[in-house]
Amino acid sequence: MSEKKIVNSSGIEIKPVYTMSNPQKEMPGSFPFTRGIQKDMYRGKLWTMRQYAGFSTAAESNKRYHYLLNQGTMGLSVAFDLPTQIGYDSDHEMSEGEVGKVGVAIDSLKDMEVLFDGIELEKITTSMTINATASILLAMYIALAKKQGADLKQISGTIQNDILKEYAARGTYIYPPKPSMRIITDIFEYCSKEVPKWNTISISGYHIREAGSTAVQELAFTLANGKAYLRAALEKGLDINVFAKRLSFFFNCHNNFFEEIAKFRAARRMWAHITKELGATDEKAQMLRFHTQTGGSTLTAQQPLNNVIRVTNQAMAAVLGGTQSLHTNGYDEALSLPTEAAAKIALRTQQVIAFESGVTDTVDPLAGSFFVENLTDEMERAAQDYIDKIDVMGGSVEAIESGYIQNEIAAAAYQYQVEIEEASRILVGVNKFTQEAETVMEAFQIDESIRKIQSDQISVLKTERNNAAVEKALKELKAAASSETNIMPFILTAVEDYATLGEIADVLRSVFGEY
Template sequence: MAGKKITNSSGIEVKELYTEPSGMTELPGEFPYTRGIQKDMYRGKPWTMRQYAGFSTAEESNKRYHYLLSQGTMGLSVAFDLPTQIGYDSDHELAEGEVGKVGVAIDSLKDIETLFDGIQLKDITTSMTINATASILLAMYIALAKKQGADLKQISGTIQNDILKEYAARGTYIYPPAPSMRLITDIFEYCSKEVPKWNTISISGYHIREAGSTAVQELAFTLANGKTYLKAALEKGLDINVFAKRLSFFFNCHNNFFEEIAKFRAARRMWAHITKELGATDAGAQKLRFHTQTGGSTLTAQQPMNNIVRVGMQAMAAVLGGTQSLHTNGYDEALSLPTEAAAKIALRTQQIIAFESGVTDTVDPLAGSYFIEALTNEIETGAQVYIDKIDAMGGSVKAIENDYMQQEIAAAAYQYQNDIESGERVLVGVNKFIQAEAVADSVFRVNDSIRRKQTEQLICLKEERNKAEVRLALQNLAVAAKGTDNLMPYILTAVESYATLGEIADTLRDIFGEY
């Protein structure tokens, strides 16, 4: 704990903080937070070990959540299937072949009740990787918390809710940018009053990096998007010292160890200056809090056990960079969703770093390294050039509409692929140190019968629920969407009447159109 004496294996005392001989005057927990957002960082408490999971039906995912909680995971992180992400029920024709495949299928509040069966929402924090339909999934979570009798002022967690990176890099958007931004700021406003401990957005660089960007581009485009969200909330009349405390970030961690550490340090410093320039005076509103996931696109299907080393190295870089929570990928994820064994090794990787490596004993252990400090400065400079260009275009929405971010990411991805194919860049087991391998047999498969099961449940749900109540809730939502009211209360009422995700998304499609 803070103030406790810590010694290494030789009995030498490890101090909480080192400032000499580099002569650094900046301290952790102080503006601009390059060295960390807390004074004592992991000496106080470790980062949250939050393993991302979700597949098949709500019942199956619920079993995996109970397993992860029993193994020592500290927070849940929900992956949703593609139909859920883009607002289609499991029985929609476009959902065929995708139900339950890359995440859990959620069609209504009934599924959320099953997903968290036996789990008290007041006792955990939950992260939900959902964007275009974030308002609906958040409403379902709030509805369940209410049914469990939880105090909404105390429940905490995060929804990704970052639509700008969907247009730039990932693709699971539904509505045009303007109504999408309205939904996001409606969530900011609603949660600041009703669910004040909820993180209303996780501004994501992760998918920008997965799409092929460089570390500098990931940082620049993420912070530029963050700046756009800040400005949108300010235009709505929200107080930056209140809502900015509920913004969090989500970064990727790739293989270049020192580059990643420097990226995280630069991110905190840059965000502190961005928020201050936009009027934030409260320290909590200036601090960049972030979740990290190890790099999915760095994992190889060839010699998959090598990925355990890659994930370990990336996790260590995230910790040395000062992450607030961390997900470690399974070594088999280039082949399939992670098996239970791979998920356990991924979690154990974090636990070994936390409790055996000694890196948590002092704050920002690499501060003062000539290389780390220079690299932090250089990454900041490179990212600022991009942000200035985006500002000159009129912000992220304009940059995305002009195809600027997409083109920059595509060029970087093309360059990387060329470097692999030419051998300029070594990828162990892929273009060097290759060996003949048998086809992987122990991969995780999700059966297509899930769609039939979800469809049967939808038929039952539509028979049992109060049809007039559903119709009225959806009509009221449509009227509100045509006006300027905050949409969250209307979505919550619809969810509580057991309107389906698809029905709610379609109601908004009719008003907003599709992009």
């Protein structure tokens, strides 16, 4: 009888038994950080428990933030609606049908003031999932912190600001790749001086994986994008030992427990070598710090309560993989935005792992596992092959412009779907252990009237603000964008004068064009 062959989702064959690959002399908190970036990891400080939230109006989202903070969330994570993500105000014709749907609608600093009403920005960390308009939303956040009297040197958080994965996997880009990279390096430069604790980019594998990549592709394409950002900043003359400390990463966590843990370990090791090769000598500039979100695309609309088990499994893998912060998905997210009940059980999942499971008691529980060590090495080798190919093409920007990365993801997504349809890959409740009648769950609904509410507010804003000051600020922004000048101070001035997000994005469209 022939030996059964088992292959994981990245195409790596899993052997029946493992022996030692190479003896691990490395300790946590030391280069190349395979075993974790801190010597004491969760014994010293737990990961930040975030819950990604945002919907409808700023006032509605503010209520959810207060609810989550009262339930024990340690940091906020803001979801923005599609018009906000692609630089349109709520009253723009392109915004119709999308205002407040997949996140909160933010049209001006006024909305930001309502969004964080009663929340001191100096006392929390905020992660904002925003890319093409990241510079504008960050400027609004800084403007609000200033109004609150916060010390800008102390405010901390993250903007996603990772445009390369938008071209490759997600689609909310506005400008062509090269001006987009210029905006990102302007943000790096500005924040290193003005808001030094802010993470200026969250280089995201999450959406690459959601688009259908394998774990190895997620690892490879994310680190290749990271390398492109490092090079762009170096070309601008920035110091890698300064700006690289403020780069963070954002990974997905899927169902294959050990594959995900090995991916996180390999990512830290690979990034340490990449940064070192590009000149980083400070250990903090060589560390890969990352946020994890459980896999949205792994959630099923069929038998949605099964998703509680999936999310728990994925969250445990992220913790054993050494994540710095974690968002757990609601069990109902294949049907709608999460209800309050689903958001609470998602947060409780993290709290049970943190305080009841015992996995936080020792620094690196899976170190020395023959299987995990071997699998980490194999994930690294497979990802390095991809990075080497991308380097030959000239880097991520060229690999995206040629369609290489998109085609690799599409081929992996197709292969996965074939396996589901042929039932060679089992999805519980979908292609095995199904049931005829599904229980209908209460879904979270967003009211269509939100667009009118937001549009009315924009009309009022435009009559009350100093329009001469807005016009002057936008004119100066246009001049800065047309030259080599850093645009961030000009965006901040426009925001403080209550220019809208759409007005600012339109000025940049007029200079950079659209992609």
